[in-house]
Amino acid sequence: MSMNLAQYLEHNTDAHMNVLISAIAEVSQAISAAVHKGALGGVLGSAGSENVQGETQKKLDIIANDMILDALSATGVVAGMASEELDDCSPVPGHSDRPFLVLFDPLDGSSNIDVNVSIGTIFSVLPNPDVGEITNESFLQPGTEQLAAGYVVYGPQTSLVLTFGKGVVAFTLDREAGEYIQTSESMDIPEDTKEFAINMSNQRHWYAPVQGYIAELLEGKTGVRGKDFNMRWIASMVADVHRVLTRGGIFMYPKDLRDPNKPGKLRLMYEANPMSLLVEQAGGKSFDATQRILDIQPTDLHQRCAVMLGSANEVQRVSDRHHN
Numbered sequence: 001m002s003m004n005l006a007q008y009l010e011h012n013t014d015a016h017m018n019v020l021i022s023a024i025a026e027v028s029q030a031i032s033a034a035v036h037k038g039a040l041g042g043v044l045g046s047a048g049s050e051n052v053q054g055e056t057q058k059k060l061d062i063i064a065n066d067m068i069l070d071a072l073s074a075t076g077v078v079a080g081m082a083s084e085e086l087d088d089c090s091p092v093p094g095h096s097d098r099p100f101l102v103l104f105d106p107l108d109g110s111s112n113i114d115v116n117v118s119i120g121t122i123f124s125v126l127p128n129p130d131v132g133e134i135t136n137e138s139f140l141q142p143g144t145e146q147l148a149a150g151y152v153v154y155g156p157q158t159s160l161v162l163t164f165g166k167g168v169v170a171f172t173l174d175r176e177a178g179e180y181i182q183t184s185e186s187m188d189i190p191e192d193t194k195e196f197a198i199n200m201s202n203q204r205h206w207y208a209p210v211q212g213y214i215a216e217l218l219e220g221k222t223g224v225r226g227k228d229f230n231m232r233w234i235a236s237m238v239a240d241v242h243r244v245l246t247r248g249g250i251f252m253y254p255k256d257l258r259d260p261n262k263p264g265k266l267r268l269m270y271e272a273n274p275m276s277l278l279v280e281q282a283g284g285k286s287f288d289a290t291q292r293i294l295d296i297q298p299t300d301l302h303q304r305c306a307v308m309l310g311s312a313n314e315v316q317r318v319s320d321r322h323h324n
């Protein structure tokens with residue numbers, strides 16, 4: 001019989017982590033319910049404000065952000081949080097000794113909210129270095145330090161995908177029962193794939209290694225690869241990576257020539273790092289064109305990085321093009 005999330009956590013985590021993941025799961029159910037109501041719940045549309053990255057915030061970006069901040073502050077195990085939607089970290093006042101720091105992208109794929117396409121929440125759990133006051137610097141730990149990472153995708157089903165650094169498991173929300181039920185004991189990314197994900201509209205801006213790699217995929221059966229490749233681009237990282245974890249593929253958001261000072265679009269701390277831990281734990285690879293993403297020593301809460309992740313043999317091919 002399938003386990004529910006509570007049973008899984010009971011067997012696979014300690015008491016503190018159990019409390020934290022249970023709280024994330026609970027708040028994600030509330031976000032899922034709000035997403036599900038859509039226009040009927042008044043959650044669609046723009047909030048008329050901008051976040052620290054200069055991006056227009058949607059109502060749901062702010063609603064989800066506030067819900068997660070409230071839920072995690074109340075757990076008793078979180079010392080501080082950082083989010084895509086907050087300029088600086090949010091310490092839990094008077095509790096700088098609690099065990100965890102949590103970073104999150106409350107609502108990933110904002111441009112898809114109003115058009116009823118899959119969106120999600122991404123989270124990364126770090127140990128509290130416990131050296132006094134929680135500041136932005138407390139969070140600047142490489143991805144290898146993550147104690148847990150995961151996401152919830154609000155799609156045709158609401159799925160929770162989790163890793164504690166020992167494989168990847170998935171749960172599906174049973175709305176009637178109001179709980180997550182385990183639906184995968186081990187997500188494994190096949191080494192080879194015939195599917196790639198990249199925003200092709202940026203092609204003219206790419207650097208030579210990415211140009212060369214995508215060109216060889218587009219040549220198809222009669223080209224050097226000897227097989228046809230298919231392309232998918234949902235524009236919600238959470239949904240694109242969920243597909244890669246489910247059936248393989250390579251997902252890329254490279255750095256490009258538009259603004260050479262801007263190393264890609266995706267954010268290291270709450271998008272690239274948690275997704276990279278999940279992908280590696282599922283047998284895939286993840287790199288930023290120069291190194292393994294999980295090894296990057298962060299210097300800023302909101303720093304960006306190039307992302308190339310997924311089926312190991314494809315990511316290796318792109319990596320080789322960058323190093324030869």
Ligand SMILES: O=P(O)(O)OC[C@H]1O[C@](O)(COP(=O)(O)O)[C@@H](O)[C@@H]1O
Nearest residue numbers: 107108109110111199235236237238
């Ligand atoms: O619109 P583009 O340039 O294809 O970018 C899509 C990417 O931007 C993102 O939406 C950024 O996430 P947010 O919605 O959290 O800002 C990724 O999820 C996605 O992969």
Ligand SMILES: [Mg+2]
Nearest residue numbers: 105108109271
């Ligand atoms: Mg995002």
Ligand SMILES: [Mg+2]
Nearest residue numbers: 084105107108
């Ligand atoms: Mg977001």
